[in-house]
Amino acid sequence: MTTGIYAALEVQHLTKRFFNAQYSAVSDVSFEIENGEMLALVGPSGCGKTTTLRLIAGLERPDSGLIRLRGQVLTSETKFVPPERRGIGMVFQDHALFPHLTVFENVAFGLRGRKPAEVRLAVSEMLHLVGMDSLASRYPHELSGGERQRVALVRALAPRPALLLLDEPFSSLDADLRREVREQVRGILKSIHATVIFVTHDQEEALYMGDRLAVYQRGCLEQIGTPEEIFHSSATRFVAEFMGNSDFLQGKVVPEGVRTAVGLLSQPVSANGFRPVEVALRADDVDFELDENGNAIISERFFRGAFNLYRLRLDSGQVLHAFKEHTVILPVGARVRAYISAGHPLVVFHEGRAVSGG
Amino acid sequence: MQLTQITRLTLPRWNSARTSPRLIFAAGLVALFVAVPLVYIFIRALAAEPEAWQRLLQTRLWKLLGNTLALALAVTGGALATGVSLAWLAERTDLPGRGIFRGILALPLAIPAYIGGIVHLTLLRPSGGFIPQALEAIFGQPVPLPSPIGFWGAAFILTLFTYPYVYLLSGAAFRRLHASLEEAARTLGRTPWQTLWQVTLPALRPGLMAGALLVALDVLAEYGTVALLRYETFSSAIFIQLSGRYDRAAASILSGVLVSLAIFILWAELRLQGRARFTQVESNWRPAPLASLGKWRLPAFTLVLLVISASLLVPMAVLVIWSVRSFLDPQALAAVFRTGTVGFGSFVWNSLWTSSLAAAAAVALSLPIALLSIRHPGRISQFISRFCQVGYAIPGVVIALSLVLLVNRTMPFLYATPFVVVIAYVLRHMPQAVRSSESAFSQLSPSLEEAARNLGRTSVQTFFQVTLPLVAPGLLAGGALVFLTSLKELPATLLLRPAGFDTLAVRVWIWAVDGFYMQAAPAALFLVLAAALPLSFLLRREQIFR
Numbered sequence: 001m002t003t004g005i006y007a008a009l010e011v012q013h014l015t016k017r018f019f020n021a022q023y024s025a026v027s028d029v030s031f032e033i034e035n036g037e038m039l040a041l042v043g044p045s046g047c048g049k050t051t052t053l054r055l056i057a058g059l060e061r062p063d064s065g066l067i068r069l070r071g072q073v074l075t076s077e078t079k080f081v082p083p084e085r086r087g088i089g090m091v092f093q094d095h096a097l098f099p100h101l102t103v104f105e106n107v108a109f110g111l112r113g114r115k116p117a118e119v120r121l122a123v124s125e126m127l128h129l130v131g132m133d134s135l136a137s138r139y140p141h142e143l144s145g146g147e148r149q150r151v152a153l154v155r156a157l158a159p160r161p162a163l164l165l166l167d168e169p170f171s172s173l174d175a176d177l178r179r180e181v182r183e184q185v186r187g188i189l190k191s192i193h194a195t196v197i198f199v200t201h202d203q204e205e206a207l208y209m210g211d212r213l214a215v216y217q218r219g220c221l222e223q224i225g226t227p228e229e230i231f232h233s234s235a236t237r238f239v240a241e242f243m244g245n246s247d248f249l250q251g252k253v254v255p256e257g258v259r260t261a262v263g264l265l266s267q268p269v270s271a272n273g274f275r276p277v278e279v280a281l282r283a284d285d286v287d288f289e290l291d292e293n294g295n296a297i298i299s300e301r302f303f304r305g306a307f308n309l310y311r312l313r314l315d316s317g318q319v320l321h322a323f324k325e326h327t328v329i330l331p332v333g334a335r336v337r338a339y340i341s342a343g344h345p346l347v348v349f350h351e352g353r354a355v356s357g358g
Numbered sequence: 359m360q361l362t363q364i365t366r367l368t369l370p371r372w373n374s375a376r377t378s379p380r381l382i383f384a385a386g387l388v389a390l391f392v393a394v395p396l397v398y399i400f401i402r403a404l405a406a407e408p409e410a411w412q413r414l415l416q417t418r419l420w421k422l423l424g425n426t427l428a429l430a431l432a433v434t435g436g437a438l439a440t441g442v443s444l445a446w447l448a449e450r451t452d453l454p455g456r457g458i459f460r461g462i463l464a465l466p467l468a469i470p471a472y473i474g475g476i477v478h479l480t481l482l483r484p485s486g487g488f489i490p491q492a493l494e495a496i497f498g499q500p501v502p503l504p505s506p507i508g509f510w511g512a513a514f515i516l517t518l519f520t521y522p523y524v525y526l527l528s529g530a531a532f533r534r535l536h537a538s539l540e541e542a543a544r545t546l547g548r549t550p551w552q553t554l555w556q557v558t559l560p561a562l563r564p565g566l567m568a569g570a571l572l573v574a575l576d577v578l579a580e581y582g583t584v585a586l587l588r589y590e591t592f593s594s595a596i597f598i599q600l601s602g603r604y605d606r607a608a609a610s611i612l613s614g615v616l617v618s619l620a621i622f623i624l625w626a627e628l629r630l631q632g633r634a635r636f637t638q639v640e641s642n643w644r645p646a647p648l649a650s651l652g653k654w655r656l657p658a659f660t661l662v663l664l665v666i667s668a669s670l671l672v673p674m675a676v677l678v679i680w681s682v683r684s685f686l687d688p689q690a691l692a693a694v695f696r697t698g699t700v701g702f703g704s705f706v707w708n709s710l711w712t713s714s715l716a717a718a719a720a721v722a723l724s725l726p727i728a729l730l731s732i733r734h735p736g737r738i739s740q741f742i743s744r745f746c747q748v749g750y751a752i753p754g755v756v757i758a759l760s761l762v763l764l765v766n767r768t769m770p771f772l773y774a775t776p777f778v779v780v781i782a783y784v785l786r787h788m789p790q791a792v793r794s795s796e797s798a799f800s801q802l803s804p805s806l807e808e809a810a811r812n813l814g815r816t817s818v819q820t821f822f823q824v825t826l827p828l829v830a831p832g833l834l835a836g837g838a839l840v841f842l843t844s845l846k847e848l849p850a851t852l853l854l855r856p857a858g859f860d861t862l863a864v865r866v867w868i869w870a871v872d873g874f875y876m877q878a879a880p881a882a883l884f885l886v887l888a889a890a891l892p893l894s895f896l897l898r899r900e901q902i903f904r
């Protein structure tokens with residue numbers, strides 16, 4: 001800031017509560033993103049991620065907070081720049097292609113006040129980028145879902161926005177198509193160094209698309225960080241649960257580490273006393289072997305192709321999951337001894353907040 | 359055992375994939391029924407002696423064409439401007455009293471334009487009109503007022519009573535519009551005002567065009583209002599040829615030209631719609647937020663109130679006052695309930711049974727057309743479906759002429775019976791039934807019928823237990839529309855009715871033309887209320903009344 005190099009986008013203490021809603025849709029959210037960075041807003045539906053996007057686009061007014069794009073204030077207590085003067089592109093969930101305009105005219109819609117030749121060049125460049133040159137004269141209802149998606153993308157990109165917002169851009173596509181289009185879109189956006197914020201409720205998509213992830217819950221930003229940070233050092237129990245299908249094993253803090261139903265986890269914990277904690281365990285952190293005197297039984301096996309996923313019921317009543325190779329097939333009901341096999345520190349939570357690990 | 363069961367289960371699919379010849383035959387018969395009167399008019403027009411053509415071309419034809427086109431253009435433009443602005447105000451802004459206005463603004467559809475014309479004429483007539491007289495009494499000298507007679511009067515009255523077509527269709531389009539479409543325009547650099555003109559209204563074009571089409575065709579068919587306000591169009595000229603001079607050759611020629619004009623408008627609308635069909639059904643529909651009118655709230659409210667007053671409140675108030683006065687006057691009261699040998703009850707009964715029978719027949723005839731075009735889409739079924747919509751373009755006077763000639767020649771036993779009137783209603787209003795039935799069937803997933811077959815019902819049982827209950831509301835809506843418009847139909851009834859067979863519309867017209875306004879008022883009021891009933895059912899279906 002002091003050197004005159006601004007973050008691409010700066011959001012400070014953004015809060016928005018809808019008329020007669022019980023909770024704030026967005027509550028005191030702050031983050032920054034750099035030029036050329038892709039940030040994924042991820043969380044369950046209704047967590048406020050789309051509202052954040054609409055606040056940035058200027059489609060909603062916040063109750064309080066500050067939004068700055070390249071150092072220019074867009075929204076503050078005293079200022080509100082209307083959406084048409086923000087220079088922010090947006091791809092809508094339903095694509096919102098203008099039904100009365102052709103593909104060409106849709107893409108050219110944001111390129112006003114330029115010479116026709118320039119517009120033609122810019123549009124064909126954009127359509128070429130997504131391989132749709134030949135469909136320029138079609139109408140939106142004559143396109144497939146994937147094609148509409150791509151038109152919506154380049155329509156938003158054509159005016160060269162300082163920031164591109166994507167609202168659940170792939171949710172209307174079939175699973176197969178989604179994976180394919182997702183890869184294409186990421187490639188295109190990276191190739192032009194676009195600064196992007198996109199919203200998704202799909203963890204896998206967030207991990208794949210985002211340089212960084214911002215995990216939302218009930219209008220609050222729970223954690224923001226790289227996919228690795230989010231996955232391996234979840235700041236809260238919610239993040240670990242939402243992002244990684246974790247099991248939570250109860251334990252007690254003792255001087256040597258954490259005592260659990262499957263043995264001692266020897267790692268330092270920043271919580272003193274014998275307080276109740278939870279250890280987040282993913283299926284690759286747990287292993288087991290057949291043992292007549294073990295601490296668990298196999299309650300179910302799911303064949304996943306490359307591996308087997310076993311569900312174990314501990315004698316304490318808790319449930320854990322563990323991976324085995326696809327050739328290792330053990331009978332349901334067999335008694336086993338489960339143990340922690342992670343080669344790295346595990347995240348330990350006290351009252352939902354991380355107190356160790358990662 | 360296993361095998362036979364499987365083949366039996368898959369059989370219905372095969373059957374339903376093939377077009378049944380019986381269905382094509384039925385639909386073809388209906389199309390023929392629609393086609394004969396239309397084609398017959400053209401034949402008569404072309405077969406007329408050259409001198410008749412010559413005479414018309416030299417004298418009246420061009421003036422009539424100019425008059426008719428000018429009126430159609432003015433009314434369509436006026437109805438578009440009025441209907442769209444009112445729809446926008448009622449659907450998308452914080453207009454005060456919006457919830458009440460939404461439904462009320464559609465209600466003038468229950469008032470036949472000629473009844474509205476009668477009311478406005480008696481109020482505004484330059485000599486002896488109520489308002490000029492009152493103004494003269496106040497100011498002590500005549501105050502110049504615009505006269506309702508002639509082109510501008512006809513344009514004004516017809517606009518007032520046809521704008522609801524545009525209002526309803528564009529209102530539905532406003533409601534269906536995705537909020538994200540306008541938001542996308544904003545993020546692409548458009549102000550709210552630019553967004554309205556560049557995105558919202560163009561995206562509503564199909565709805566606007568459909569409304570404009572109905573208005574234009576209505577103007578071509580209008581007889582009562584233009585005759586009352588002494589503005590000559592094709593319809594009124596044909597009426598005079600038929601009833602007064604009884605020159606069938608001239609009437610045929612004029613009818614041929616009028617129908618060609620209407621078909622040209624129908625075709626032009628189809629062409630203009632072109633490839634840009636805007637039916638994009640997508641998930642995540644979100645209603646757009648209401649626009650804030652700010653300091654324009656009061657002017658907007660006043661505008662809406664003015665339109666409603668002129669098209670609904672004033673006509674209704676005047677009819678009620680006249681009715682009350684006619685009830686207070688023993689002589690008028692006696693005339694209301696007994697005219698010659700027939701009483702009030704018989705007009706009501708005649709109106710109701712002819713319109714109901716027409717509605718039932720139109721819905722029944724629309725079934726094979728709708729089934730064919732929805733279940734077996736193809737060139738033939740599309741042609742038949744389109745063809746059966748041509749009735750829109752045939753004005754009542756033309757249908758009357760065609761039926762008079764046809765029935766006389768081929769089915770004399772029907773001549774001078776009320777059934778000819780019913781046939782005219784069916785022919786003219788069948789398109790409304792066809793459209794409603796088609797939309798009802800298109801909303802019914804074929805897998806529902808397949809499921810019923812799969813659960814052991816025969817095709818007949820399936821039709822009565824599954825299909826019919828599900829499409830019934832849609833069919834009923836079509837029937838209500840046909841009933842409503844048949845009730846209001848004036849020229850065809852006047853020309854085709856047997857002597858002494860009076861309906862409400864006919865009685866109101868005859869009394870009013872003779873100047874017995876007070877005597878006509880109770881019948882007019884009853885007619886409007888009877889039309890308001892099916893209309894309110896239709897509005898409730900559209901979720902305009904909640």
